[in-house]
Amino acid sequence: MNRFSGAGISRKSFNCIFQIPTRHLSRSPVIVPKEPSFYPFTKNVQKENFPRSSSPGPTRKVPPFLTMNRFSGAGISRKSFSCIFQIPTRHLSRSPVIVPKEPSFYPFTKNVQKENFPRSSSPGPTRKVVCDLCRSELLGFEQQSSKMTVTAEPAALNADAFQAVLPQIDTFIFDADGVLWLGEDAIVGSPEFVEYLLNLNKRVIVLTNNATKSRAVYAKKLASLGYSDRILKNIVNPAAVVADTLSRSGIKQLKKKVYLIGSQGVKDELANVGIEFFGDGPDPIENQPDKRAFLYDFHLEVKHEKVGAVVVGYEKHFNYHKLMKAANYLQSEETLFLATNSDETCPGPNPNTVIPDAGPLIAAVKTAAGREPLIVGKPNTPAFDYICRRWEIDPERTMMIGDRTNTDVKFGKDHGLKTMLVLSGCHQVEDIVENQMNDREDMVPNYYANSLGSLLPSRYL
Structure with missing residues (x-):
């Protein structure tokens, strides 16, 4: 390690990532083997004698067979580039990187334009960049400091x-x-x-x-896609788990209702176990008489003592008014606070459009209420x-x-x-x-x- 003066080695053989002092990143080129080798550090890397008497200073992660004067670009596709490391953000746009048509074990000797980073200046901010390596070889060894430990390789x-x-x-x-x-x-x-x-x-x-649909709806979808009818009763989603949790809580026996911010799936599952709910669907602020900047008072259609739980999931009608109601119902410690899933976004047909899922809605309610929910979905x-x-x-x-x-x-x-x-x-x-x-x-x-x-x-x- 004296030739790399670092720690945190991660990944297999020539694909290792470790930390070296940023002030030494551009001193010596590294010889890249033509064939993958399990001994890249003894045969394939030119020696770098770091001063032993001084502190190595700031470090950042880099692959051992790359030096920062060989890499200078951005815009690399994660689909074809796997090895992740950090380089100074101030150097990311200086020179383009030529991406090879086929993945290569040594793309940087031929395909990357040279970039000489200033030696005397601070590296400044860094961000992760992905480089081209054999994906299956990226998984394996992990070394921290000078002690080697082996982690299970997927x-x-x-x-x-x-x-x-x-x-x-x-x-x-x-x-x-x-x-x-x-x-x-x-x-x-x-x-x-x-x-x-x-x-x-x-x-x-x-x-x-996904709690937007009930298990019955998912069963129909599975059947329509050609899946065996033997699994149609073996479906679980957060809506079903919410309904089961509330049913076992005794809320029905106490004759209390659920304030629901959620979609049809949760409504269907609550109805299946006979639990009353309200609050779903549009609840526009414009319907309220107060037109001031803040809502200092508002009408609750169900009194606090009649509400046994607040359930939050994905709902496209979520707004400030619903947030205010949920936060106020949750001021009673006896009111249960459940949430379907914490996913930040959900997939959609346009990859450039962010579609918020239940996670942001749950975060808003728990922040306003000052309480942590029981989130029932994975993980x-x-x-x-x-x-x-x-x-x-x-x-x-x-x-x-x-x-x-x-x-x-x-x-x-x-x-x-x-x-x-x-x-x-x-x-x-x-x-x-x-x-x-x-x-x-x-x-x-x-x-x-x-x-x-x-x-x-x-x-x-």
Whole structure:
């Protein structure tokens, strides 16, 4: 480490990332091996003797086979570039980077224009940039300071490799959007894969974080997309968990109502268990007589003592008036505060349009009320408890399969399940790598695969 004077090595062999003093980043070029090597630090890197008597000063993460005088650009696609490191933001726009048509283990020796960074100046602000490396090799070793520790490397699965994992699992829990379907279409191979598992007597559960529709509506969608009718009663979403939680709380026996900020799915599930609710739908401020800048008083159609819970989820009619009502109902400590899911945004047809999900609405209410909600959706425990009560699963023999590391993978890791990320939806291998770099091991899956269809034996295709 005296030739790198740093710590925090992360990633396998030549793909390692570690920290070196920023004042030494442009002193010596690094020789990049033509073939991947497990010994890049002993054979392939020219020696840099850092002064031993002085403090190394500020550090930042860089790959060992790159020097900052070789890299100077931005605008690199995350789809084809995987290795993440930081460079000074003041140098990001000086020279363009020529992106190779095919991924290369040594793109920087031929494809990147040279940039000589000033040696005497402070590096200033930095931000993450992604470079081109073999994605599957990015996962593995992690070194902190001078002590090497080995972390479990997520295993890439195909149809053959999956056969070794299959006997260890009795129950498969699937996320829906990005795993079973995208928009209104089934993902190729997913219905056949689910059928394959069912024929092996595996239990299949669908767990979505979308509370805008009821389980009955999702069952109809699954059937229309060609999924087996054997899973149509094995659907769980936050709306169902909210209704179950409130039903077990005794709110119905106390003859209290729920103030609801939510969509049709929550309304349907509450109605199914006989819980009364109000507040859903449009509630325009213009209907109130007070036209001043602030609403100092307003009419509550249901008195505080008659409200047993406030439930917040995604609702397109959310406004200041609803926020004020929810915050005031929650001033009583006896009023339960439940929320469906904490997702910040939801997917839509236009990737350039941000569509806020329930998370921002929940954040507004909890800030105004000064209370923390019980969030029932992934990755939180109420959804897991609901599944355990209903199916009595064995966590050690259960696998959570999803397309998001921060909800699906974290849900599985937090509750002792095996986890798999499929790359057919939101998150990609680059997101796994970033989680490893930032010590978010609860968001690093045990396995990853291109899609469910890629795990299906060829005779079933």
